[in-house]
Each structure stands twice: as C-alpha cells, then as structure tokens.
Amino acid sequence: MARIVAGIGTSHVPSIGVAYDQGRTQEPAWKPLFDAYEPVKAWLRDEVRPDIAIVVYNDHGSSFFFDKYPTFAIGASDLYPVGDEGWGRRPLPDFPGDAAFSWHLSESLVYDEFDMTVCQELAVEHGFMVPMHLCFDHDPVWPVKTVPLAVNVIQHPLPTGARCWKLGRAIRRAVESFPGDDRVVVLGTGGMSHQLNGARFGHLNPDWDNDWLDRIEADPAALAALTHQDIMEQAGAEAVELIMWLTMRGALSERVRRAHRNYYAPMTTGMGLIAMEDDS
Amino acid sequence: MPVQVDRNRPIADTRIFDGEESRRGYRINKFAMSLARAENREAFADDEEAYMARWELSPDEKEAIRERDWRRIMEDLGGNIYMIIKIGTVTGHGLYQIGAHQRGETYEEFLATRNASGAR
Numbered sequence: 001m002a003r004i005v006a007g008i009g010t011s012h013v014p015s016i017g018v019a020y021d022q023g024r025t026q027e028p029a030w031k032p033l034f035d036a037y038e039p040v041k042a043w044l045r046d047e048v049r050p051d052i053a054i055v056v057y058n059d060h061g062s063s064f065f066f067d068k069y070p071t072f073a074i075g076a077s078d079l080y081p082v083g084d085e086g087w088g089r090r091p092l093p094d095f096p097g098d099a100a101f102s103w104h105l106s107e108s109l110v111y112d113e114f115d116m117t118v119c120q121e122l123a124v125e126h127g128f129m130v131p132m133h134l135c136f137d138h139d140p141v142w143p144v145k146t147v148p149l150a151v152n153v154i155q156h157p158l159p160t161g162a163r164c165w166k167l168g169r170a171i172r173r174a175v176e177s178f179p180g181d182d183r184v185v186v187l188g189t190g191g192m193s194h195q196l197n198g199a200r201f202g203h204l205n206p207d208w209d210n211d212w213l214d215r216i217e218a219d220p221a222a223l224a225a226l227t228h229q230d231i232m233e234q235a236g237a238e239a240v241e242l243i244m245w246l247t248m249r250g251a252l253s254e255r256v257r258r259a260h261r262n263y264y265a266p267m268t269t270g271m272g273l274i275a276m277e278d279d280s
Numbered sequence: 281m282p283v284q285v286d287r288n289r290p291i292a293d294t295r296i297f298d299g300e301e302s303r304r305g306y307r308i309n310k311f312a313m314s315l316a317r318a319e320n321r322e323a324f325a326d327d328e329e330a331y332m333a334r335w336e337l338s339p340d341e342k343e344a345i346r347e348r349d350w351r352r353i354m355e356d357l358g359g360n361i362y363m364i365i366k367i368g369t370v371t372g373h374g375l376y377q378i379g380a381h382q383r384g385e386t387y388e389e390f391l392a393t394r395n396a397s398g399a400r
Binding site: 066088154 | 282283284285286289291292293294295296297298299302306309310312313315316317318321354355360361362363365366369375376379380382383384390393394395396397398399400
C-alpha cells in the first residue's frame with residue numbers, strides 16, 4: 001500500500017515567490033526565511049524521499065472565482081500548469097500530477113463522505129507554488145508528482161477546522177488503500193497570523209503563532225476545536241487559512257517526530273514552518 | 281454546532297468576507313478577476329475608462345477605482361483583497377500600499393511599523 005511518510009505546515013506568502021524569482025533569497029531581510037528551508041529540502045530529498053506531494057492550499061482568484069467557489073476541490077490530472085493570478089506566469093516548470101492516484105483519492109474521499117469537486121484542468125498559483133519551491137528543488141523538473149487540494153478559506157462560510165482535520169484522516173485512509181508503494185508527503189499551507197483588510201491590516205500575533213506551532217505537533221485536537229472566530233480574533237481575518245494545516249496534521253499519525261521548525265514575521269504575515277515525520 | 285463567525289463578537293477594524301460582502305462586491309471583484317488575463321491588463325492599462333465600460337460597474341465603483349480609493353473599495357464596496365490586488369498590479373499599487381491606505385497611513389509610515397521591511 002501507499003503510505004503517508006511526512007507532513008509539512010508552511011506559509012505561502014506571495015512575496016516569498018517574488019523574492020525567490022528575483023534572486024533575493026540571501027538579502028538580510030529574506031535570509032532567515034529561505035535558509036530555514038534548506039535543511040527541509042535536504043531532509044525531503046535524502047530521508048523522506050516522497051513520490052507524491054498532496055498540497056492543501058487555497059486559490060486566491062486564479063482558477064476559481066466567486067461565481068463558483070468550491071469548498072473542497074482536488075486536481076485529477078497528469079499536469080498542472082503554472083497559472084496567472086494577475087502578475088504573469090512565474091518562471092517555474094509546470095507541475096506533474098498523477099491522475100490515477102488523484103482519481104483513487106477522489107473515489108475514496110467521496111465514498112468516505114467528503115464530496116470533492118474533481119478538476120481535470122487546474123492551473124496552480126502562489127498558495128500551491130510557494131510551498132513547492134520552498135521545499136523542493138526543481139531543476140529542471142519537480143522531483144515529485146503532485147495533487148493540488150484546494151479548500152475555501154476566503155469566502156465564508158468556510159469548512160470548520162474540525163472538518164478539515166477529518167478530511168486529513170480520510171486522506172490517510174485513501175492513501176493507505178492505494179496499491180503500490182508510493183511514499184506520500186502532505187503539505188498544509190497558509191497563515192500564520194495576518195490580516196489584509198480594514199484598519200487592522202498588518203495585524204500579527206507571534207505568541208499565538210508559536211503556540212499553534214507547538215500544538216500542531218503535540219495537541220492538534222485543541223486547534224481543531226477552535227472556531228473561525230477564535231482564530232480571526234487572535235491572529236487576523238486571513239489567519240483562518242491555518243485550518244488547512246489541520247488537514248495535513250489529520251493525515252499524520254497521532255504521534256509524530258518533528259524534524260524542522262521555523263518562525264519569522266518580517267512584514268505582515270507570520271511565516272511559519274513545521275516538518276514532521278509520520279510515526280507508524 | 282458551534283458558531284464559526286459570531287456576529288455578536290465583531291472584530292474591530294475587520295470585515296469578514298461572507299455572503300453579504302461577496303454579494304455587495306460581486307461586480308467589482310469580477311472586474312478585478314478579469315485582470316488575471318494579460319490581454320485584459322493591457323486593455324485596462326491602455327484605456328482605463330474604456331476597459332471599465334466593458335464591465336457592469338456602478339458609478340461609485342468606477343469612481344473608487346479612478347481615485348485608487350482602496351479603503352473605500354475594501355470597506356464600502358465589498359472588495360476582496362485577493363481580487364482587488366489584481367487592479368493594483370496594473371495601477372502600480374502593491375499589497376502594502378493598499379494596506380497602508382486602509383490603515384490611513386502613508387506607505388512610509390506603514391513600513392516603519394514593520395519588523396523587517398526589506399522583506400517585501
């Protein structure tokens with residue numbers, strides 16, 4: 001059977017992508033962010049050795065608009081092109097998919113009562129791409145096949161944190177019922193504290209973020225019990241993206257071994273990172 | 281079933297982008313979403329009025345876009361930041377300029393409040 005071997009929680013701030021494309025990763029203000037991912041890249045390449053990455057992210061007006069905005073959507077293609085979300089195509093290779101694996105996940109999830117919107121064409125954007133290039137080398141191609149899994153975290157009503165957690169449990173069951181020996185890593189993306197609307201624009205809460213990093217490892221059930229209101233009051237309206245980390249954590253074993261952790265809040269977003277090995 | 285968004289606990293200086301906001305902002309957000317296509321960005325940059333006329337925008341919405349009144353777009357007109365930023369990309373206003381305007385600060389004043397403003 002295929003199996004989940006690791007999970008990563010990481011922010012997906014678009015300015016990270018801009019700095020990356022402009023070769024500014026070693027500038028003093030950016031170095032603390034980019035350097036933290038170098039050991040993660042090596043760990044993935046040399047120890048975790050995943051075949052497939054399931055990336056839980058949200059679309060910020062690239063493939064989906066408010067005419068039809070799915071609560072949960074999953075890519076089911078052998079290729080996901082780099083999208084244009086308003087500032088042109090980024091110089092990254094398109095992302096390989098595994099349509100057979102995605103269709104298996106879709107069938108398993110739907111019969112497990114998670115009614116996914118299945119997408120045979122899906123362009124991906126910063127929510128998906130920034131975590132990918134932070135965690136994986138891609139010269140000239142990406143070393144893993146990918147599954148984009150999009151969650152509505154931008155137009156309320158959003159799925160609850162508890163629901164996102166349960167989706168993770170269902171993803172684990174789906175992966176473990178796939179024949180073959182694929183090694184799967186799950187990335188939960190977004191957050192941490194930030195707010196982009198109103199006079200509260202720029203709100204940060206590093207203490208709350210670091211508590212989240214503690215608990216996502218050791219006490220995720222407490223985080224799954226938080227309401228959107230709880231998260232938004234403490235960490236800003238857009239911090240609610242963090243519910244996507246619960247899907248990642250829900251896909252992992254109850255106990256995990258933490259491999260890497262980082263936190264940096266230079267501008268308007270708490271940029272968090274945690275990498276965990278499954279302990280099963 | 282726990283309440284996820286508690287209308288009895290409004291968060292100061294914060295808008296929750298819900299159904300009411302999404303309905304209010306539908307036109308201006310749809311206009312902004314159109315700028316995810318390069319040919320539309322070029323058309324808007326070439327002739328803002330002509331491009332805006334192709335969309336169902338109210339006089340208030342056009343005025344706010346014309347005046348780069350990000351605060352009004354976000355607070356009164358139902359703008360969603362992830363869509364509205366696409367307008368700013370064409371007009372030369374990044375996320376942090378739009379944010380500073382919402383805070384009622386100059387860009388420089390806003391940057392001075394940050395921990396490491398070189399990370400932008």
